[in-house]
Amino acid sequence: MRExxxxxxxxxxxxxxxxxxxxxxxxxxxxxxxxxEKAVASFDEDTFTMAFEAASNCLEGLDAARVRSELHSxxxxxxxxxxxxxxxxxLLATALDLDRACRTADSAHTLxxxxxxxxxxxDAINAGAVGASLVAAADMRPAEPHxxxxxxxxxxxxxVLLGAENLIAILEGHVSINDEFLGTWRRDVDPYxxxxxxxFEGKVGYPRVIHxxxxxxxGRLDVKPIDVTQLILYSPNPRAPQAVAKRLxxxxxxxxxxxxxxxxxDTGCAQVLLSLARVLETANPGDRIVVASYGDGxxxxxxxxxxxxxxxxxxxxxxxxxxxxxxxxxxxxxxLFRKLMKTEPSEGxxxxxxxxxxxxxxxxxxxxxxxxxxxxxxxxQRVCVACGAKDDFTDAKLARRGxxxxxxxxxxxxxxxxxxxxxxxxxxxxxxxxxQMTDAGPEQVRVGLEVDLVLRKLHEGGGLKxxxxxxxxxx
Amino acid sequence: MGNIRDRVAVIGTGxxxxxxxxxxxxxxxIVEAGFEALQDAKVEPKRIEAAWVGTLNSAFAGTxxxxxxxxxxxxxxxxxxxxxxxxxxxxxxxxxxxxGMYDVVLTLGFEKLKDSGARGLASTRLHPLLxxxxxxxxxxxxxxxxxxxxxxxxxxQLALVAVKNHHNGALxxxxxxxxxxxxxxxxNAPLISSPLGLYDCCPTTDGAAAAVIxxxxxARSFRDDYVLVKGLGLAxxxxxxxxxxxxxxxxxxxxxxxxxxxxxQAGIKNPLEEIDVAETxxxxxxxxxxxxxxxxxxxxxxxARFIEEGHSALGGKLxxxxxxxxxxxxxxxxxxxxxxxxEITRQLQHRMAGRQVKNAQVGxxxxxxGPGAVGCVTILANP
Numbered sequence: 019m020r021e022x023x024x025x026x027x028x029x030x031x032x033x034x035x036x037x038x039x040x041x042x043x044x045x046x047x048x049x050x051x052x053x054x055e056k057a058v059a060s061f062d063e064d065t066f067t068m069a070f071e072a073a074s075n076c077l078e079g080l081d082a083a084r085v086r087s088e089l090h091s092x093x094x095x096x097x098x099x100x101x102x103x104x105x106x107x108x109l110l111a112t113a114l115d116l117d118r119a120c121r122t123a124d125s126a127h128t129l130x131x132x133x134x135x136x137x138x139x140x141d142a143i144n145a146g147a148v149g150a151s152l153v154a155a156a157d158m159r160p161a162e163p164h165x166x167x168x169x170x171x172x173x174x175x176x177x178v179l180l181g182a183e184n185l186i187a188i189l190e191g192h193v194s195i196n197d198e199f200l201g202t203w204r205r206d207v208d209p210y211x212x213x214x215x216x217x218f219e220g221k222v223g224y225p226r227v228i229h230x231x232x233x234x235x236x237g238r239l240d241v242k243p244i245d246v247t248q249l250i251l252y253s254p255n256p257r258a259p260q261a262v263a264k265r266l267x268x269x270x271x272x273x274x275x276x277x278x279x280x281x282x283x284d285t286g287c288a289q290v291l292l293s294l295a296r297v298l299e300t301a302n303p304g305d306r307i308v309v310a311s312y313g314d315g316x317x318x319x320x321x322x323x324x325x326x327x328x329x330x331x332x333x334x335x336x337x338x339x340x341x342x343x344x345x346x347x348x349x350x351x352x353x354l355f356r357k358l359m360k361t362e363p364s365e366g367x368x369x370x371x372x373x374x375x376x377x378x379x380x381x382x383x384x385x386x387x388x389x390x391x392x393x394x395x396x397x398x399q400r401v402c403v404a405c406g407a408k409d410d411f412t413d414a415k416l417a418r419r420g421x422x423x424x425x426x427x428x429x430x431x432x433x434x435x436x437x438x439x440x441x442x443x444x445x446x447x448x449x450x451x452x453x454q455m456t457d458a459g460p461e462q463v464r465v466g467l468e469v470d471l472v473l474r475k476l477h478e479g480g481g482l483k484x485x486x487x488x489x490x491x492x493x
Numbered sequence: 494m495g496n497i498r499d500r501v502a503v504i505g506t507g508x509x510x511x512x513x514x515x516x517x518x519x520x521x522x523i524v525e526a527g528f529e530a531l532q533d534a535k536v537e538p539k540r541i542e543a544a545w546v547g548t549l550n551s552a553f554a555g556t557x558x559x560x561x562x563x564x565x566x567x568x569x570x571x572x573x574x575x576x577x578x579x580x581x582x583x584x585x586x587x588x589x590x591x592x593g594m595y596d597v598v599l600t601l602g603f604e605k606l607k608d609s610g611a612r613g614l615a616s617t618r619l620h621p622l623l624x625x626x627x628x629x630x631x632x633x634x635x636x637x638x639x640x641x642x643x644x645x646x647x648x649x650q651l652a653l654v655a656v657k658n659h660h661n662g663a664l665x666x667x668x669x670x671x672x673x674x675x676x677x678x679x680x681n682a683p684l685i686s687s688p689l690g691l692y693d694c695c696p697t698t699d700g701a702a703a704a705v706i707x708x709x710x711x712a713r714s715f716r717d718d719y720v721l722v723k724g725l726g727l728a729x730x731x732x733x734x735x736x737x738x739x740x741x742x743x744x745x746x747x748x749x750x751x752x753x754x755x756x757x758q759a760g761i762k763n764p765l766e767e768i769d770v771a772e773t774x775x776x777x778x779x780x781x782x783x784x785x786x787x788x789x790x791x792x793x794x795x796x797a798r799f800i801e802e803g804h805s806a807l808g809g810k811l812x813x814x815x816x817x818x819x820x821x822x823x824x825x826x827x828x829x830x831x832x833x834x835x836e837i838t839r840q841l842q843h844r845m846a847g848r849q850v851k852n853a854q855v856g857x858x859x860x861x862x863g864p865g866a867v868g869c870v871t872i873l874a875n876p
Binding site for chain 2: 367368369372373376380393394395396397403404423424425426427428429430431437438440444448451452454460465477480486
């Protein structure tokens with residue numbers, strides 16, 4: 019067992035750019051107007067792509083060589099993974115270009131999935147098995163149309179890097195409670211999340227279990243409620259956590275953290291990590307943060323913020339994404355994105371063989387640099403496009419930013435969100451790619467536009483998820 | 494290096510009706526074009542010693558031609574080089590004749606697009622991720638937006654190409670479209686791939702075209718008004734310019750490279766002054782403007798002004814696409830390059846009635862394939 023403290027080294031978050039106003043939902047069903055909006059994953063996003071962007075943000079600015087040599091554990095947490103059988107954590111580790119000798123595991127089936135993964139990561143670090151562990155959580159839970167869940171559920175992702183050095187927050191202790199309870203569930207055959215009708219979970223499940231875990235945590239560590247700077251409780255709705263905070267003798271007004279329900283929605287198992295990222299963005303050394311999840315029990319964790327927070331606060335996390343939004347114009351668009359309506363299939367084909375052979379090129383986006391003339395090129399070649407040298411290249415990972423050289427808006431390609439903007443992008447530092455532009459309208463593209471490269475689901479041809487890079491205007 | 498000049502003659506040409514030929518099979522179109530060319534050359538099918546057939550993907554192998562025309566037991570090669578398949582078939586046939594191997598050879602191009610219901614050509618790159626979903630209009634719209642950005646070319650100038658080529662097409666009974674359009678119609682049409690709207694794009698078309706060629710020194714035994722091959726150029730640049738660092742996208746170097754080869758063989762120093770009529774590959778309106786520049790009629794960036802000033806109109810300094818081009822004739826892929834040979838040959842023979850370019854003696858045909866990657870240029874002239 020390690021003697022030294024363990025905890026959080028870095029954090030990141032991701033919120034989809036598309037937002038659906040609750041007024042639009044209410045109008046669709048002729049209900050009284052509801053407040054706020056929810057984040058909606060675009061048609062080309064899923065929990066992997068969202069988790070990937072959150073994880074990329076989490077690792078941004080860290081020494082890449084050091085990350086590769088120490089980060090040998092990746093957890094993906096979600097109740098809505100892209101595949102029922104096939105690992106997403108492994109896909110994350112590959113796209114993040116981590117070492118092959120990496121433990122990869124998905125944590126699933128409960129809204130507690132993210133905190134349970136954190137505890138497993140912490141245990142592995144404590145045991146000396148790995149130097150660091152990455153937990154990326156994402157959810158986009160299916161909500162039945164014209165229900166409270168549809169109003170409430172939003173999509174998002176967050177990630178934390180756990181380790182034993184350069185900690186921005188030390189894990190002071192944790193408590194886990196197992197509690198068998200049928201309040202919320204979804205079987206294989208259920209298209210939407212099922213909630214037992216009435217007040218059973220709201221009155222008997224949630225407040226009892228989450229109170230039990232947090233009070234046990236504070237009792238075990240001998241921390242007074244007043245000494246908790248921020249209390250992060252999984253929040254199924256805005257009121258439920260307030261009652262719990264009061265019962266814990268805390269002030270909901272200044273101690274209870276924002277669960278982002280109003281602007282983002284209930285992001286499932288990612289919710290408490292998104293709130294944690296939000297809190298860390300403005301945290302001060304010495305702050306004590308309680309994180310408590312809920313689902314078939316509860317995990318409660320207490321963190322103490324360190325001096326190192328100052329160097330890690332400023333990153334793409336919740337505030338960055340909250341201010342970058344794009345309204346979904348109609349409920350119909352949301353219905354198309356979520357495949358709530360049947361449409362003509364137009365998926366085409368794919369090749370797992372090609373995806374395997376080119377994995378280094380297509381996921382971590384490696385091109386090559388000619389050792390003779392220095393030309394950076396993509397896709398990977400045998401013979402240099404510039405000088406003709408054969409098999410004389412070094413790996414060149416393409417930068418994640420570039421400038422639009424030329425473009426077009428295509429109105430024919432079948433898509434839930436026409437037109438499809440195709441761009442030829444000169445990548446910063448070399449290489450040129452042909453990629454679709456995403457999360458932007460046709461009026462936004464122009465020659466010279468600065469873009470970020472983002473990983474998205476290009477199509478589902480061949481009955482599988484074909485992930486590839488797109489670009490998004492940098493703003 | 495050798496020179497093709499004055500070694501091969503075109504002695505017969507044929508062309509099927511181009512259009513939505515729902516009532517015609519591939520066989521029907523090949524027979525229509527093939528026999529018209531044979532009869533025009535006064536050559537019996539059994540006189541054909543070898544044949545080259547061009548198609549992108551409507552059929553396979555030499556059998557597609559042989560089975561339709563019953564030209565069998567002779568060498569027939571199928572040529573595929575994107576949208577330049579037809580002219581490259583013609584080009585290969587010319588070299589076979591020039592080699593002395595054959596005296597009389599048939600070349601034919603065809604394509605059947607309307608049997609499938611496809612609305613256009615999808616990306617030819619068969620990869621699950623790279624260039625996935627990219628269409629032909631996209632590839633040329635990339636050049637349009639770059640040209641507009643760099644040289645200030647406008648959508649209105651693009652529209653002038655459509656107006657001109659629809660005007661010419663209205664004079665061509667074999668064209669897919671015989672209708673004039675006004676500039677407002679072109680500008681107000683729905684977008685296909687910005688900035689290209691419906692009328693900036695050639696249609697998807699069925700058709701076939703054919704040419705009979707022979708050794709130049711025996712051409713007069715078939716007809717007096719034969720036409721000589723003066724130059725043949727072909728250049729293949731990267732099929733993925735969108736991945737090519739430094740590819741400017743304001744034109745297609747494959748065209749210029751092919752043109753320079755053909756001009757050198759033909760002894761052409763100043764194409765604008767020496768060429769009387771041209772059929773160029775106007776798959777999209779922007780392509781014709783790029784062609785003016787890439788074929789060295791005008792400097793880079795001056796193409797839009799060339800159409801605006803009327804130089805490429807019938808009666809202009811260098812009429813381009815008197816047939817109506819791909820825009821009005823349509824673009825049955827493998828057929829197009831051979832249809833251009835048909836058009837230029839008959840222009841030089843002064844057989845084109847309403848759309849005849851006065852006193853045409855030297856003509857150019859230009860076929861462009863893929864994302865501007867396969868440039869093919871043929872120079873024909875009267876003896």
